[in-house]
Amino acid sequence: IPASSREQYISVRRYTAAFLSAAYGKKEISLQNADEKLLDCFSRFMLSHGYSQRTAHRNTGLLRRIIGSVNKDGVLIGSIATRKYAARHEYLTEEELIRLLIVQLPNERLQRVRDIFVFSCFTGLRHDDLRGLTSANLTECGDGQASLVIGRKMTGIISYIPLLDIPRHIIDKYRDRDDESLLPCITSEKTNYYLKQIDRAYGLDKNLCFTMARNTFAGTVAFAHGLPTESIARVMGDHVNTAFETMVLKDQEKIEAEFTALAKQLENLSNIFVL
Numbered sequence: 456i457p458a459s460s461r462e463q464y465i466s467v468r469r470y471t472a473a474f475l476s477a478a479y480g481k482k483e484i485s486l487q488n489a490d491e492k493l494l495d496c497f498s499r500f501m502l503s504h505g506y507s508q509r510t511a512h513r514n515t516g517l518l519r520r521i522i523g524s525v526n527k528d529g530v531l532i533g534s535i536a537t538r539k540y541a542a543r544h545e546y547l548t549e550e551e552l553i554r555l556l557i558v559q560l561p562n563e564r565l566q567r568v569r570d571i572f573v574f575s576c577f578t579g580l581r582h583d584d585l586r587g588l589t590s591a592n593l594t595e596c597g598d599g600q601a602s603l604v605i606g607r608k609m610t611g612i613i614s615y616i617p618l619l620d621i622p623r624h625i626i627d628k629y630r631d632r633d634d635e636s637l638l639p640c641i642t643s644e645k646t647n648y649y650l651k652q653i654d655r656a657y658g659l660d661k662n663l664c665f666t667m668a669r670n671t672f673a674g675t676v677a678f679a680h681g682l683p684t685e686s687i688a689r690v691m692g693d694h695v696n697t698a699f700e701t702m703v704l705k706d707q708e709k710i711e712a713e714f715t716a717l718a719k720q721l722e723n724l725s726n727i728f729v730l
Contacts, residue, residue: 467517474500489522507583509643546670549679549724551659552576556621556728558657567639568649570625573728574638575668577622577676577721578603579691580614582646582665588637593626596711601626607692614692615707617714620725628730680720686713 474497475481494515501511547555555573560566571585580588584607596602596617603616618626629639640646643665650663661667669691677687690710718725 463513463517464521467514467521470501470514471497471518473504486522486525494519494522505583505587507586507643510583545661545664545667546674547576547659547661547667549675551661552671552675553724553727554657554659555653556724558653559729560653565649565653568641568646569653570628570730571638571640571646572650572663572665572668574622574625575665576671577619578616579669579672579677579687580605580616581607581669582640582643584692585638586636586640589635590637592637596714597708598711598715600711602711612692614690615710616690617711619714619718619721621721621728624725624728624730676721677717680717682713682717686710 472482475484478496478500497518498511498515501514502508555569558569560569571582574580575582575585584605588603588605592603592605594602594604601618601623603614603618605614605616606612607614626637629637632639647664650665653659654661654663673687673691677690678684686709
C-alpha cells in the first residue's frame with residue numbers, strides 16, 4: 456500500500472495492541488470476534504487514554520476497514536489504502552506568518568486559537584501533544600532558557616524542544632490560569648473551525664487548519680533559517696533514534712546550540728509578535 460497509508464496502519468496497529476492487552480490480556484484475537492462491539496470498545500479506549508475525538512474516530516475507521524478487507528482465512532481481499540492521491544503539505548510562508556503574528560483579533564477566543572496555532576508554528580507540536588502539556592514538561596537548557604521534554608502521542612518518541620522567544624512568551628501569557636495545562640487548548644475540531652474564521656476575516660486565503668502550523672515550523676521557521684533536517688525530525692518526533700530518546704547530553708547540547716542560532720535568525724518575528 457502507499458507510504459501515506461502504511462504509516463497510518465503502523466499507528467493503528469500500535470493502538471490496537473495496547474487495547475487488546477488492556478481489554479483482553481492478549482496480543483491478538485480472532486477476526487471472527489472483531490465486531491461492532493469491539494470497535495466501540497476500541498474507540499472508548501482511545502478516548503479514555505487522552506486521545507482526541509478525531510484521532511479515536513480515524514483509528515476506529517482504519518480498524519473497521521482492516522476487518523472488512525480480510526476474509527475468514529486471514530487473506531486480504533480488499534484495498535486498505537486510505538487515500539488515492541498525494542497529500543498536499545500546506546504551510547504558511549514567512550510573509551503569511553508575519554500577517555498572523557501582527558493581526559489584531561476582535562475577541563479573546565480567536566486570540567487564544569491564534570496563539571495556540573502560532574505556538575505550534577514555533578515548536579512543531581501536534582494539537583494532541585499541545586493539549587497534554589503541563590508544567591511537568593518544562594525544563595531548562597544548559598544556558599537556563601526554558602525547553603520542553605515531551606513523549607509524542609502518535610509516535611511514542613521523546614522530543615526535546617528548546618523554546619524560542621515566541622512560544623516562551625505565549626506560555627508566560629497563560630501561566631496564571633486556574634488550570635494545570637500550560638495552554639488554553641480546545642478540541643481540534645473547534646480549533647480548526649475558528650482558524651477558518653480567522654482565515655476568512657483577515658484574507659490569508661490559505662484555508663487554515665492546524666496541520667499547517669506543524670508544516671510551517673518544519674519549512675518556514677526551521678529549515679529556511681538553517682536548522683538541519685535531522686534536528687528538525689528529532690524535534691518533531693519523526694525520527695527514531697535510541698541515543699536521542701535516552702537524552703544523551705551531547706545531543707541536547709547540539710540542539711540547544713542550533714536553537715540559539717535559530718532564535719537570532721527569528722528576532723525580527725519575535726519583535727513584531729502581538730500577544
